[in-house]
Amino acid sequence: MDAAEFRRRGKEMVDYIADYLEQIEKRQVYPDVEPGYLRPLIPDSAPEEPERFEDILQDVERVIMPGASSPACTELETVMLDWLGKMINLPPQFLAGKDGEGGGVIQESFSQATLVALLAARTKAIHRVQREKRELTQGEIIGRLVAYTSDQAHFSVEKAGLIAGVKIKEVPTDDKFAVRGSALRKILDQDKAAGLIPFFFCATLGTTTCCSFDKLPELGPMCNAENIWMHIDAAYAGSSFICPEFRHLLNGVEFADSFNFNPHKWLLVNFDCSTMWVKKRTDLTCAFKIDPVYLKHDHQESGLITDYRHWQIPLGRRFRSLKMWFVFRMYGVKGLQEYIRKHVKLAHEFKDLVLQDDRFEICADVVLGLVCFRLKGTNELNEALLKSINNARKIHLVPCRLKGKFVLRFSICARTAESAHVQFAWKHIVMLASELLKAQKQQQ
Amino acid sequence: MDAAEFRRRGKEMVDYIADYLEQIEKRQVYPDVEPGYLRPLIPDSAPEEPERFEDILQDVERVIMPGASSPACTELETVMLDWLGKMINLPPQFLAGKDGEGGGVIQESFSQATLVALLAARTKAIHRVQREKRELTQGEIIGRLVAYTSDQAHFSVEKAGLIAGVKIKEVPTDDKFAVRGSALRKILDQDKAAGLIPFFFCATLGTTTCCSFDKLPELGPMCNAENIWMHIDAAYAGSSFICPEFRHLLNGVEFADSFNFNPHKWLLVNFDCSTMWVKKRTDLTCAFKIDPVYLKHDHQESGLITDYRHWQIPLGRRFRSLKMWFVFRMYGVKGLQEYIRKHVKLAHEFKDLVLQDDRFEICADVVLGLVCFRLKGTNELNEALLKSINNARKIHLVPCRLKGKFVLRFSICARTAESAHVQFAWKHIVMLASELLKAQKQQQ
Known part of the structure; x- marks a missing residue:
């Protein structure tokens, strides 16, 4: 759902709620249903393909409202x-x-x-x-x-x-x-x-x-x-x-x-x-x-x-x-699977970028959407890199310690994350790391 | 806020959220503020009188957004x-x-x-x-x-x-x-x-x-x-x-x-x-x-x-x-005080109705919006009355036990409760109680 559709659907929901409030006295104060009423009204597993928003909203009236908040809340x-x-x-x-x-x-x-x-x-x-x-x-x-x-x-x-x-x-x-x-x-x-x-x-x-x-x-x-x-x-x-x-x-x-x-x-x-x-x-x-x-x-x-x-x-x-x-x-299940796969793919894209720069190392297997990496070198160096990244406020990283090593964590989280964001982040990290290493060399 | 205003304001909020999502990449990923930034931006106590919705919504942009979710969430x-x-x-x-x-x-x-x-x-x-x-x-x-x-x-x-x-x-x-x-x-x-x-x-x-x-x-x-x-x-x-x-x-x-x-x-x-x-x-x-x-x-x-x-x-x-x-x-504080007072007044209205019918008794002091009452008589009689009330599904009561007595609880909860609802409920209870007492008499 993009922002344009969100505007339309969100406003439909507002109307649904307002209608409900205006008509509330016509509804029963207590549901008429028997325990277990809800399960037979809906499929026994999630759909593979996406469904239409209209159909879902109609089901609120058909499936939920007869069971009010209790027992519908529990049974759903x-x-x-x-x-x-x-x-x-x-x-x-x-x-x-x-x-x-x-x-x-x-x-x-x-x-x-x-x-x-x-x-x-x-x-x-x-x-x-x-x-x-x-x-x-x-x-x-x-x-x-x-x-x-x-x-x-x-x-x-x-x-x-x-x-x-x-x-x-x-x-x-x-x-x-x-x-x-x-x-x-x-x-x-x-x-x-x-x-x-x-x-x-x-x-x-x-x-x-x-x-x-x-x-x-x-x-x-x-x-x-x-x-x-x-x-x-x-x-x-x-x-x-x-x-x-x-x-x-x-x-x-x-x-x-x-x-x-x-x-x-x-x-x-x-x-x-x-x-x-x-x-x-x-x-x-x-x-x-x-x-x-x-x-x-x-x-x-x-x-x-x-x-x-x-x-x-x-x-x-x-x-x-x-x-x-x-x-x-x-x-639909397929849509959710695609979403997960995309994030994992983006994490691997980032890992590959890290591996191509031999000043950096990968610190743990990349299995899903998290990449643990660091500059080869001291913990102090990596703490300085993290500080420089987070102070620049372009991206935000949260660190961890792995067997004594201070490690940076690059995590794919946002719903809208794309390859362009990964590429931007890596360029930004490389730039800050290069500045840091240069400054360090000058001090020595 | 009535349903008509809710429609208008709700849709404004939907637009605010959609705008936010569309513009999200222009915002900073991490807030620039110092701890304690929020307190000086708003008054140090709640307003006595109601404020305009527009002003509150504008304050979201002025007060909350610069502090993102953290620390704004904590500080507010x-x-x-x-x-x-x-x-x-x-x-x-x-x-x-x-x-x-x-x-x-x-x-x-x-x-x-x-x-x-x-x-x-x-x-x-x-x-x-x-x-x-x-x-x-x-x-x-x-x-x-x-x-x-x-x-x-x-x-x-x-x-x-x-x-x-x-x-x-x-x-x-x-x-x-x-x-x-x-x-x-x-x-x-x-x-x-x-x-x-x-x-x-x-x-x-x-x-x-x-x-x-x-x-x-x-x-x-x-x-x-x-x-x-x-x-x-x-x-x-x-x-x-x-x-x-x-x-x-x-x-x-x-x-x-x-x-x-x-x-x-x-x-x-x-x-x-x-x-x-x-x-x-x-x-x-x-x-x-x-x-x-x-x-x-x-x-x-x-x-x-x-x-x-x-x-x-x-x-x-x-x-x-x-x-x-x-x-x-x-x-505003005054509006909230009025709301509380109205509910307490409605509870007293119900208590007075109960006291006027000498088949009933009040079982605990009415201090706020709850009235504990029962038919003078056995617990079984009152359990039957509760069942009859709740089965009719016009109003809904939840009981309690007070020192061994089965007691009905009339509680003013709904935002929109009015005297008409209290009067309706009492008439309904009296009707069901009268039916019950009559049936009981015929059985004896």
């Missing part, structure tokens, strides 16, 4: 998470379907998805240990619990540990910045010998620092054998799994208990939209379920409906799945 | 929370100002505000106890910590306790459904004698069930003397404190450590917007602060800026304060 979310789960070919246990034990939910943020997974794992571990060792109190068990994540993992995992009051340990990564089975094995054995209780492992697919991938096929079976909840954080990389050629990066997800990524990062859904799937939704609801009278309803114990308030920390929820429904239909 | 939020804090006459320690120790933040939900307060209190309590009793481990301290809230409190307090892994105890309320100092005193003394460590009290102003108010002036000094963090949940009632005649309900807030309410409930700010203030922001940041390289920035240690990521669970943030800025200016 469950079905959209099934659509998206199918788009990335998640194992069927993660889908809700009509009678599955798993399913998806939109969390407030991926930090919160990690926290929710950790808390569910904590509850499950406490129950398990209490059955085996009746002499231990809950406090004593929590004191022995230990969770693991990559030394490249996002800081939100450590934060979740702080909140849950459990120890978090970093597992060292290999030379590709990936956690291997052998590294986890070693730390597990040490901790078990010391009387600790391993209960949670957060694997990362596409680390923030350099987009590296933990080795799920090695780690998953180990976690399953050791009663360790495996959660997968694929916040950024997850969107790419809709392309068959990138789906292998998700292999091993079949061993996971929960999986999360952020369609707002790279799937054209506006911020925020952080999607999480679990194999057993009772694992979540056991950790959070509290039912006061003012929230009781007729269908509560029927097993027919999903009470997302037991899947998350807040009670209230926004109708975020509408965004997913619109985006998936306006682009 | 800090100033809007100061505006709102002044509107409800919060003690100055809760305001950020230019060099205050306190300040406000928009949390994801009031459940999350409660959780954040509880976690900050937990960290503070652990540090304090560890200084006094060095032999205790963190796990042992957490095992002894105990938090309190009203037996009428929202279930999210219990949920926060589940997440934080600490005991939560309910304090019994008096015949007005309020926690009194004497009730808290009794349970504190018992728990301290049993070796527990009281550390947190969540007071409620305007309970979900019946809009009752805990006695802050009795509870606050006790909490302060006992090193107990007092958090106030005024999710619904908080908005009313902008009216001088309701501000006395907040008396005692000066003893609190943190305070929260939801402007999305009753202050015309769209969902979601849950605002929280603390007296010492270091209490929050101590509980959450973790600083990875990829989030470091130049102004980090300067003390000049606010890193809201240390105030909350998620990392990402939406630009919610824009909604507050628009609403406060479009209505």
Whole structure:
């Protein structure tokens, strides 16, 4: 959708809302529908080809309005998470379907998805240990619990540990910045010998620092054998799994208990939209379920409906799945795949430019849309280059540290990114780097 | 703003966004401003009278765009929370100002505000106890910590306790459904004698069930003397404190450590917007602060800026304060006060109708916009009445239980509520109640 079409469609939406407000007293105050009404009204997977905006807008009246905000908000979310789960070919246990034990939910943020997974794992571990060792109190068990994540993992995992009051340990990564089975094995054995209780492992697919991938096929079976909840954080990389050629990066997800990524990062859904799937939704609801009278309803114990308030920390929820429904239909799966492929291609274009200049080096494999690079030389030199780039305010880069090296990250993010932007950025970087190296030489 | 004006203004906004997208490459990628740039550009408190929409929209270009999303998003939020804090006459320690120790933040939900307060209190309590009793481990301290809230409190307090892994105890309320100092005193003394460590009290102003108010002036000094963090949940009632005649309900807030309410409930700010203030922001940041390289920035240690990521669970943030800025200016404080007063008046109108029919009784004081009422008689009778009302789908009521009694709640919520709606609802309820009583008589 270009700006001209946005003007037209945006104004149609404004009229739709104004009409709704003007006519609101003619509508029913409470929906007439039965639980599960929505699923049969729409297809069971996302369209391959783009659909017309008119048709989508008409469906709002046909599909959503009869179900008002509740249960439509819940039911569309469950079905959209099934659509998206199918788009990335998640194992069927993660889908809700009509009678599955798993399913998806939109969390407030991926930090919160990690926290929710950790808390569910904590509850499950406490129950398990209490059955085996009746002499231990809950406090004593929590004191022995230990969770693991990559030394490249996002800081939100450590934060979740702080909140849950459990120890978090970093597992060292290999030379590709990936956690291997052998590294986890070693730390597990040490901790078990010391009387600790391993209960949670957060694997990362596409680390923030350099987009590296933990080795799920090695780690998953180990976690399953050791009663360790495996959660997968694929916040950024997850969107790419809709392309068959990138789906292998998700292999091993079949061993996971929960999986999360952020369609707002790279799937054209506006911020925020952080999607999480679990194999057993009772694992979540056991950790959070509290039912006061003012929230009781007729269908509560029927097993027919999903009470997302037991899947998350807040009670209230926004109708975020509408965004997913619109985006998936306006682009079609093919359109979204093209978008991902274009960004990956642009990242490779940038990588090739870097490789052609032997003053620079590439610091990590370029798998998706992120290129980690630096000037061959000291950290101070690269810190100066970053400062010079960001002070010029033509492009903006965010750095990281990889095994002690200060590294620049070139990330393809914008919806409208084109080859011309990549070429412009590289010329600009080269110019600033040349100035810097020249000034440095003059000083020596 | 009526539907006609909404059509006009909405379309202007669509054009503004489309213009922005078309011109985006002409804008700077990174803002040029210094920390604190925004505060001097706007008044230091909300306007009394409504302002013109054109002027507000022009200010987006003048005030927000030079600061891009960061730091404008953070800085506008800090100033809007100061505006709102002044509107409800919060003690100055809760305001950020230019060099205050306190300040406000928009949390994801009031459940999350409660959780954040509880976690900050937990960290503070652990540090304090560890200084006094060095032999205790963190796990042992957490095992002894105990938090309190009203037996009428929202279930999210219990949920926060589940997440934080600490005991939560309910304090019994008096015949007005309020926690009194004497009730808290009794349970504190018992728990301290049993070796527990009281550390947190969540007071409620305007309970979900019946809009009752805990006695802050009795509870606050006790909490302060006992090193107990007092958090106030005024999710619904908080908005009313902008009216001088309701501000006395907040008396005692000066003893609190943190305070929260939801402007999305009753202050015309769209969902979601849950605002929280603390007296010492270091209490929050101590509980959450973790600083990875990829989030470091130049102004980090300067003390000049606010890193809201240390105030909350998620990392990402939406630009919610824009909604507050628009609403406060479009209505002015006077317009918002009128809106609150009108709703309270409508609730009293409904209460008077109930009192005129001696088959009904009022079950709790009507202080704001909620009326708790029931048919004199059994719970079964009232459950049948509720069912009949909600099945008719003309109006919708949510019930509660008050000291064993099943009670119907008539709540004034809608922006467009008028006397005609109240009259219509009461006639409808009376008709259904009469039918029900008649059918019951025939059965006997």
